[in-house]
Amino acid sequence: MRIVLFGFQAWGRKTLQALIDSEHEVSLAVTHPASVQPYKAIWSDSVEELARAHGIRVHLTDRADAATIDLVKRAEPDVIVVNSWYTWMPPELYNLPPHGTLNLHDSLLPKFTGFSPVLWALISGESEFGLTVHRMDEQLDTGDILVQRSLPIGPTATGTELVEAGMELIPGALREALSALESGTAVWRPQRKAERTYFHKRSERDSRIDWFWSAVDLERFVRALSEPYPRAFSYYRGERVEILDAAVSAACYGGTVGRVVVQEGGGVVVCGRDAIRGRNRGLVINLVRTMDDCEHTGAEFFSRGGYLTDAPD
Structure with missing residues (x-):
């Protein structure tokens, strides 16, 4: 034909x-x-x-x-x-x-x-x-x-x-x-x-992490946005940070959505959906990349604690 x-x-x-x-x-x-x-x-x-x-x-x-x-x-x-x-x-x-x-x-x-x-x-x-x-x-x-x-x-x-x-x-x-x-x-x-x-078509906004999602959803989100796609990102102390590797926490954590809580397995846990009840898993961030193109372990980069946010503070 x-x-x-x-x-x-x-x-x-x-x-x-x-x-x-x-x-x-x-x-x-x-x-x-x-x-x-x-x-x-x-x-x-x-x-x-x-x-x-x-x-x-x-x-x-x-x-x-x-x-x-x-x-x-x-x-x-x-x-x-x-x-x-x-x-x-x-x-x-x-x-x-x-x-x-x-x-x-x-x-x-x-x-x-x-x-x-x-x-x-x-x-x-x-x-x-x-x-x-x-x-x-x-x-x-x-x-x-x-x-x-x-x-x-x-x-x-x-x-x-x-x-x-x-x-x-x-x-x-x-x-x-x-x-x-x-x-x-x-x-x-x-x-x-x-x-x-x-x-719909994906845009830059669609790569921004929504910390009100469950840790299971967020872990898939990070995996989906692998190179060469625009990576999943959030803001920490006013700086845009790309999340390169993440996992679902072994334990349940409570507190405030977006709060860096504690180290687990070499990464840091961030509270997510329904955090005030402490019944859900958090997202363990293992590896990040900053805008100067440097990569850091989660434990190293988030050692000061604080919050991950939707926009620069």
């Missing part, structure tokens, strides 16, 4: 490589220009570079405008494949090929539609995540499902580890989906729209 790819970043490149390795023909690769925006500058493997290395025509654009649609028409695709495309695609485009448009989304739809689904799944305490290949329709990530694959979320997994594992699902899932289309054996499964959850 003739295929047009719409893709960006490492997800788009992994998808293009899978198509190159298949028996199908990629007649056009459409991708966004390189960006310095925080969540676009990471995982920034180039679709353009890979396409040009294999003699595939490339179109760089921020959006699917009239010129883009005209190029796709002239490429005469049997199907469009999309992975990590940041802007809206009109029905005129996604309905153009005989087999329509397949979108690859790294969650188990209908859960975690929208943005940064792997990070949100870990933060939310899900036991699994995965990849869905579905038909594009008029809403975001809501089309009928063709292929779905899942992976467990382990108790020590980081956001980075899960993202990398999820990308490894792309070649097999895409191969299965394209084979079903070509052979006429595709079975489409409508999504249960009532079960849909939508998550």
Whole structure:
């Protein structure tokens, strides 16, 4: 089959490589220009570079405008494949090929539609995540499902580890989906729209720790925001501090939310949700990084005690 790819970043490149390795023909690769925006500058493997290395025509654009649609028409695709495309695609485009448009989304739809689904799944305490290949329709990530694959979320997994594992699902899932289309054996499964959850784009504010969360939630939060993502942060004595490693305390602690209480296991315990009752675990901070890019153990850095706060004092 003739295929047009719409893709960006490492997800788009992994998808293009899978198509190159298949028996199908990629007649056009459409991708966004390189960006310095925080969540676009990471995982920034180039679709353009890979396409040009294999003699595939490339179109760089921020959006699917009239010129883009005209190029796709002239490429005469049997199907469009999309992975990590940041802007809206009109029905005129996604309905153009005989087999329509397949979108690859790294969650188990209908859960975690929208943005940064792997990070949100870990933060939310899900036991699994995965990849869905579905038909594009008029809403975001809501089309009928063709292929779905899942992976467990382990108790020590980081956001980075899960993202990398999820990308490894792309070649097999895409191969299965394209084979079903070509052979006429595709079975489409409508999504249960009532079960849909939508998550917004992440911003700097979303990496700030909320000390009213439970220690279990905060420990997952720290793991989710692993390099290269913006790290979880808070403020201590007026200084912004990134939390690099944390754990749930062995004992229960009480007092005031955000208070540095005592050392435990080489780190320091910070009181969290419902701290006045003393019935909950605290968050043990093991490793931090200050804005001068120096790392410190929790026991060393918080030796003066005090409070972690939402903003500089």
